[in-house]
Amino acid sequence: MIKVSGLRKAYGSVVAVDGVDLHVREGEIFGVLGRSGAGKSTLLRCVNLLERPTGGSVTVGGRELTALGDRELRQARQGIGMIHQHFALLSSRTVAGNVAFPLEIMGVPRGERARRVEELLDLVGLAGKAGAYPAQLSGGQKQRVGIARALAGRPSVLLSDEATSALDPGTTQSILALLKRLNRDFGLTILLITHEMDVIRGVCDSAAIMSGGRIEEAGRIADLLARPGSRLTEELFPLPPAEPGSVTITFTGAYSGRADEAVVSQVVRKYDVDVNILGGALEEVAGVSAGRLRVRLTGGESEAALGYLRDRGLLVEVAAR
Template sequence: MDTVCSAPAEAVVRLIELKRKFGTTAALDGVSLTVRKGEILGIIGRSGAGKSTLIRCLNGLERPDSGQVLVEGRDLARLSERELQPLRRRIGMIFQHFNLLSAKTVEDNVALPLKIEGRAKPERRQRAAELLDLVGLAEKAKAYPASLSGGQKQRVGIARALAARPALLLSDEATSALDPETTASILALLKDINRRLGLTIVLITHEMEVVRTIADRIAVIDAGRIVEEGPVWKVFAEPRSEVTRSLLGTIRPRLPSEIAARLSQQPGGEAILRVEAAGEGARQPFLAELATAAGLPFRLIHGGMDHIQGQPVASLFLAVPARDAGAAGQFLDAHGIKTEVLGYVAGDA
């Protein structure tokens, strides 16, 4: 018999000190994480960080060596294979390479989970029709996967994952095989499904742009450990771990290479400042005040303002006379604006 464990009412998933080794390699090394009902959680990490093992533990395909995997309060790690079957139906799954059956129509692919459950054919067809309409493929019901584009195949995969009305949807690198335009449309669909159905979604990805686009919270995994987590806008604005900063490097403004190549740690000329602000700090006219209230000259050389989850996030690079670098940093710090002197360049940056 399985054990029903107490958990916060809003938690759909709780991972508690999850550990899994393969030989001497720790794929998961004490992972603890909560996924709340109705949220989209993005789990991101480099290749080999432990993402695949984590998702296999979440759907019961992998047994942890120790720790708990609680889905709706039930510990998957303690269930027999027979006891796992009904709980697995509460977990939908979409894959990078779609995993559609080529010999079956789109309608039959979507209805497959219901057929496995033993549902009657009229019920299966009705549910498939509802879901194909939801994902915008009602006219493709009788088509075969070979005739579909990659984006259409993934929409079929999403519809199939929703067939049994799951409480949790797992997305395993579901957009990494798609072009940017198709990726954007699939992410918009997932966000719409999340809002309309209140469905809890866990995204496993190595792409920061995917997390930025639709996730509510982010958890960064590295070497089998969660090294950082929090609201997406907060983590993007103030990354604490080196892994997070590295992953963000693909989408955050970078100092132009021609300026970076000239940087010196010897004071003189102009100081190059990295300036980061988020939330209320980013809403202030801090650049105008730097010039007017503080009377400090500067030049904006790169960067801009973004909006993530409705919050402004600024990442800028300023050039100020070297003699004014300390005063500029103190002024901005006093206004809650994070600054860092990257170095100095002779002449104009």
């Protein structure tokens, strides 16, 4: 649904996005993770050409946006909704007026606008707030207005620019649940940027890590978890530094639904090894149980034990001595 090829964006001598390739499948939630200054927001704004790229191409829904003229681009943008970090609501307009605003620009008749606004406010849980003003709303309610406005033109793609970073944890979870429901019920393709690992963990099917204007790694989360040396796995499941000879066991998508099996006990009994647990974490990621365990194996048939774990579909990495 979204294809970014060789994307570059420079502001004078400062390169914010440097040769980025990104592919987002139709109907998935794709998260771009990175620290402040990584180039995430610039990348997102290049996807709908709010920022005109210095080089490369952007294709959304089969249309190369970077090849369109102004009029065609305005039309194409109607299929792309955007949610902003700080809501970007018009303070002088009511909730209903904010949601109706893009429909007015699109020339939708008044009666149809009113019906659509009512439908959208009900969808995001704000049916009783149509006449309220932004100053009367909580942060979570403001963001729900922003989401309703982004959906006004019935887009197939939704872009989210740090949509939860200004919200408390409880409100963040409710907004993420809403995005997940919109993705599921309407088949929306969602590209979101965030610096919060909980966002990636909670709703994303695929992810990329961005640093210094470049993508360091990208792919389906289940595939990244199964990739040796994956930075995303390190970020999702931080462990103490690996000691020489220590073993890191990652429960990946290949081991889906069995992450709570007593594999360590099985190894101890079967291969007569001693297991010293150095650290571990287990989480629900991309809809499956996944996690990492760092251990030291001594005695018995240690090599055979490692082979057994690999045969069970686990990623096993041994730190160099």
